[in-house]
Amino acid sequence: MNKLIPMLPRISVFALVAALAGCSSMNPMNWFSSSPAEKPTPLVEFKPAVNLKAGWQAKIGKAHGYAFAPGLSADAIYVAGYDGQLARLDAGNGATVWQIATGDKLSAGVGIGEDLELVGTPKGKLLAFDSNGKPRWQAQLSSEVLGVPQVADGIVVARTADGHIYALDAKDGKRKWMYEHTLPALTLRSQPGVLITQGAVFAGYAGGKLVALALDTGAVGWEASVAIPKGASEIERIADVTSTPVADNKQVCAAAYQGRVACFDLRSGNLNWARELSSVAGITMDDSNLYVTNDKGEVVALEKTRGASLWTQDKLRARGTTAPHRAGAYLAVGDAQGYVHLLALDDGHFAGRSATDGSAIISRPLPRSGGVVVQTANGNVYALAL
Structure with a gap:
């Protein structure tokens, strides 16, 4: 408290x-x-x-x-806005193929995959549409849907503002499992998503934690500390992972505000390396490097196997x-x-x-x-x- x-x-x-x-x-x-x-x-x-x-x-x-993000497929781009509009655009020229009113204010989207377009609402609804804009199903979750919903292997994964992660059947929206993570008294409002790769769901949390969950069951594979809260006041102790983790076939990496950038073994959760670097916006990865936007707005490049500094665009x-x-x-x-x-x-x-x-x-x-x-x-x- x-x-x-x-x-x-x-x-x-x-x-x-x-x-x-x-x-x-x-x-x-x-x-x-x-x-x-x-x-x-x-x-x-x-x-x-x-x-x-x-x-x-x-x-x-x-x-x-809200931090809406377009959903990109081979021939279409799906976009959404707060007032409830969801549209499919032609990827080649931007022409509107269709646009619908979902009937709800929206807070997250657009997630795409397996003939689904997924958006969330501030009141905790997850809405699924097909590629023609026709409603497929909707599910009521526990609170405001934040972050772009993801779908893989017939499972839709979404997270809510109260720390829950939900896995739903992509066919009908029925719940398969739910993961609950206790949040600190004071958090940084953000819209982190989840990463699905190699049969696992990776998610960063307030308090500096990174968790790995089995996609099919929700069982916890491991939990690791990206950052450890420190300081005398509640504000000084904020060490939230506010962005979506990134991964290759060996390691998963995340960044925390007032904390660190850290990379962990994908399967065991063992720490590979970490360095002090605070980020709110997030990170990305390529074959060689990790790129971080730090909390000052500067872009920093790190060598991804050891975390060595390469350059900073200040x-x-x-x-x-x-x-x-x-x-x-x-x-x-x-x-x-x-x-x-x-x-x-x-x-x-x-x-x-x-x-x-x-x-x-x-x-x-x-x-x-x-x-x-x-x-x-x-x-x-x-x-x-x-």
Whole structure:
């Protein structure tokens, strides 16, 4: 229990600050500071090595503080917005194939797979539609659905704000199992998803924990500490894993706020390496390296087998930088002013940039056919071509 606010149950720092100061996604580091928010680093001028230009643009609806992410398939892109709209876009030209009103406000999506499109609601409903936009089923979960639902091997996995993970039958939405994780008194509001790989579900939690669950039964395979809370106050002790873990065929890695980046053996959960590095936005991985957006908005590259530092791009500091993602021969990130940046893999220098609508890029850029797809807080979807 938070001693400073004894009458309240578990609370979200983000919710408290957002209520006082509006959207704080620009600079999460300053949610916990009494000093004025750091000004975003001005855009750096550079000679582009690649031309990143808008291929097409579509509209779905504003995010209202939620981190919606497009769902990408071979020939379609599925997008959703807070007001309940769900649409299928043609991947080639962005034309609307269909658009429906789900009948609910939405908080998470779009998860896709096995002829399902999955979205969640603030009231805890998980809604499933087929590729033609027709309702398949819905399931009532315990609280607000956060993070993009995932589907694999006939099982849909979704997580809720109260720390639960649900596994549902992809055919009818019936519950197969549920995992419950006790949360600390004070947490950072975020929308971490789950990672499904090699028959397991990996999820990071408030308090710095990473858990591995059997996809078919929900049995706990192992639990490990990405970070250990430390400090005198509840705020100082926040050490939350606020982003989705990443993995290759040997190890799974996660990052914690006010904590560490750590990689663990995929099967045993034994720690391979860890280093002090605080992150809210998240991480990505390729064949050689791990890339982290730290809590200052800087992008850091680490050698993934040992965690050795390779480079840091500090000219994105305080720009509300998203988690990075590989896009061909580059690393792509978005920022809170609607810019998408391409960074060179060898040393992190700027290689390309494109503007969108001026509102925040709300989830990491997703690679798509020689470019990237992004969704903004104002509800615009852009396909940017290299």
